[in-house]
Amino acid sequence: MTVLSEPMIAWHSLRHAYPGGALLYFDDFVLAPRHHLLVHGPSGVGKSTLLNLMAGLLRPSDGQLRLAGVELGQLQGAAVDRWRGSQLGLVSQRLHLSPSLNVLENLRLPFLAAGLPVDKERIGLVVTSLGLEGLAKRRAAQLNQGQLQRVILARALLRGPRILLADEPTANLDEEASERMIGLLCQAASEHHVTLVVTTHDARVVQRFQALLPVQLHRLRNLGWLASGLTAGLSTVLGGQPG
Numbered sequence: 372m373t374v375l376s377e378p379m380i381a382w383h384s385l386r387h388a389y390p391g392g393a394l395l396y397f398d399d400f401v402l403a404p405r406h407h408l409l410v411h412g413p414s415g416v417g418k419s420t421l422l423n424l425m426a427g428l429l430r431p432s433d434g435q436l437r438l439a440g441v442e443l444g445q446l447q448g449a450a451v452d453r454w455r456g457s458q459l460g461l462v463s464q465r466l467h468l469s470p471s472l473n474v475l476e477n478l479r480l481p482f483l484a485a486g487l488p489v490d491k492e493r494i495g496l497v498v499t500s501l502g503l504e505g506l507a508k509r510r511a512a513q514l515n516q517g518q519l520q521r522v523i524l525a526r527a528l529l530r531g532p533r534i535l536l537a538d539e540p541t542a543n544l545d546e547e548a549s550e551r552m553i554g555l556l557c558q559a560a561s562e563h564h565v566t567l568v569v570t571t572h573d574a575r576v577v578q579r580f581q582a583l584l585p586v587q588l589h590r591l592r593n594l595g596w597l598a599s600g601l602t603a604g605l606s607t608v609l610g611g612q613p614g
């Protein structure tokens with residue numbers, strides 16, 4: 372008998388409307404087993420919006436979005452935060468470390484913020500896996516860019532997430548730093564058995580990931596014009612019906 376496992380990520384009829392702003396439509400998608408997801412598209416097409424929907428930081432206006440077996444629309448309030456904390460790792464340069472705290476203190480924060488006991492064993496494991504042993508007592512403000520990247524990734528991995536979300540992880544990085552970041556993400560995906568979700572507008576970044584991991588490329592299209600065109604067409608038809 373074949374047991375079909377549930378896809379790690381899938382969405383259907385997904386839409387997001389910003390109040391008084393853009394209405395974004397997303398093509399249906401299912402992530403193949405053991406694959407990672409690359410969301411690619413030009414600026415403004417909705418990559419960050421999609422990632423924020425997956426992170427439960429935005430709520431869909433319509434449609435279904437399932438991650439790691441959970442229908443996100445069914446989670447309310449604090450349940451979303453608990454789910455995010457236990458299932459997702461967010462890799463973002465914008466989620467700053469506390470500059471006056473040292474690396475170890477920064478790595479305790481995700482546990483403390485969730486009201487959980489600090490898991491020293493887990494911190495040790497992640498620190499070793501990212502080669503941060505020598506930096507434990509260094510203040511975040513004193514880290515260079517490469518070290519900062521590793522600590523940001525360590526923080527995202529601390530609670531053993533099933534999915535790592537990285538929004539334009541190579542933006543504003545030079546070629547060397549960008550290559551290093553891609554390598555770190557791929558290493559983390561393999562060693563920690565997490566599904567990687569990466570957004571990028573850069574075709575070279577897409578190629579690098581494709582060379583290193585089994586990835587599924589999802590090109591975002593701006594479907595807003597199509598939908599509004601259809602709606603306009605439909606209302607024309609309906610308007611032309613005899614009353």
Ligand SMILES: Nc1ncnc2c1ncn2[C@@H]1O[C@H](COP(=O)(O)OP(=O)(O)OP(=O)(O)O)[C@@H](O)[C@H]1O
Nearest residue numbers: 389390392393413414415416417418419420421572
């Ligand atoms: N808070 C907001 N309020 C209204 N409109 C928004 C808001 N955030 C984003 N948008 C609009 O939604 C669309 C998609 O934005 P989004 O940031 O998701 O695109 P993106 O593909 O990530 O672009 P970029 O690569 O430039 O960040 C854009 O037209 C943007 O102007």
